[in-house]
Amino acid sequence: MYPSSSVTDAQWAILEPLLPPAGNTQGHGGRPEKHCRRVILDSIFYVVRGGIAWRQLPSEFPPSTTVWAIFARWVRAGVWQRIHDALRDRARIGDGRNPLPSAAIIDSQSVQGADTVPRSSRGYDAGKKTNGRKRHIAVDTNGLLLAVVVTMAGIQDRDGAVRLLAALRAHFSTVSLVWADGGYAGRLIGCAKSVLSLTVQVVKRTDSGKGFKVLPRRWVVERTFAWICKHRRCVRDYETRSDHHEAMVYIAMIATMSRRLARTA
Template identity: 45%
Template sequence: MVKIAKKTKRYPSDLTDEEWEQIAPLMPKPGRRGRPREVDFREVINAVRYLVRSGCGWRMLPIHFGPWQTVYGWFRELARRFLFQTIHDVALMVDRERSGREASPTAGVIDSQSVKAPHAETRGYDAGKKIVGRKRHIAVDTDGRLLMVNLTPADISDSAGAQMVLDAIRKRWPWVKHLFADGAYDRLKLMDKAAYLDFVVEIIRRSGDQKGFQVLPRRWVVERTFGWMIRWRRLVRDYEKRIDVSHAMILIAMGGNLIRRNAHP
């Protein structure tokens, strides 16, 4: 990390030249008409990464990145074009191939996390965690790379949120066949949907005589992913009013981890 920090221009969250080379071809091309585009997409990505990593507000972005209104406007435009999703998925496949695996996974782990969302348009109360906010339903591969995320109010059950995750996985990662989950997902509707979509859902349960904390096979992988997620301070809580903005923030964080790992193995 010390060597990487020396390559960044100002802040540890800035893209190094190696990282920028990976995502530069994915940036939108300038239009044929109108005045020339003046924005520097590298600076826009640096600014958004700084915001998500540090947890600051839009109006508190350092002046080196230019007017925050410009950064925010381009962030919304790039999110609308699914650019952050594309960057994340491409980096995920590159990272899998770099580690000797097939680009598309065949197995995954699903779980959920409830976080406080003080400014959300719609939120719910998770009675189990005693949290008012949103719930992040995620699916990861067996190494912890994020495959899919579905954001709902916190009062939505794990199994109900997972049904939308299954639909999305089948469309984006068609080779996934086997999923691991905890006992909260052992519900008839979810199992019926999994069978309809040609998934095998394996429930990993705690042993009856277990006392205290114990690492369970497969399930610890998704918990580690949640740990990676909240290292980006903007994700410790869900500060976003809109769900699509919150979804983009998660993709920026997890895609940032993959890009850095690919560029500096």
């Protein structure tokens, strides 16, 4: 057991029903699964939490090629997002809220890219002096993830927000208000209103006073970034594909929410 990443019994009771059906359940069509699903999840959570390479998995886990193949297969099938969305809805219901949110907060974060990130999908963020990728996220008022889009770091926030808001609208027809910082001011506000029927409200910094001040609404999405960055695989981008980076963000939030739900079960 690795306390920071291993799936507890309470977590497994929550996650097991959400996993896709096992292969070869009818006795034909390929080999049956050799390794326990719980051990596979432990392996993937260990990589995401510890930030190690797949080939550095300890020997007590299944072979790294097997674990990576299952991770990639579930990315292609959209499994990680479905598990995440089910946990988020359950967390919102547990907080006495409607599963479908009516408001969201958006922001972006540039992440340094390793040498495994191809040149075709990376860029340079001059403002943050970061060469890599940028993840754009939308969260609800509790900080739970609603949508994530990964682009090259050179994309401006308002341009990346077009894709993010489109993904948000595709998943949630109930969202009508979006809070954002000053980097999203400009043509995005009119575009979001006319095309997506979303009202983007910019939360600006106050000029009075000095030092750090918590800004209304914006602190929520910053806290979500802190939750994600507790998982070292998300601190730096090692993924060759952008959709694998998005999956890492979903897995980080799956681990966070499942532990929270397990404590309150």
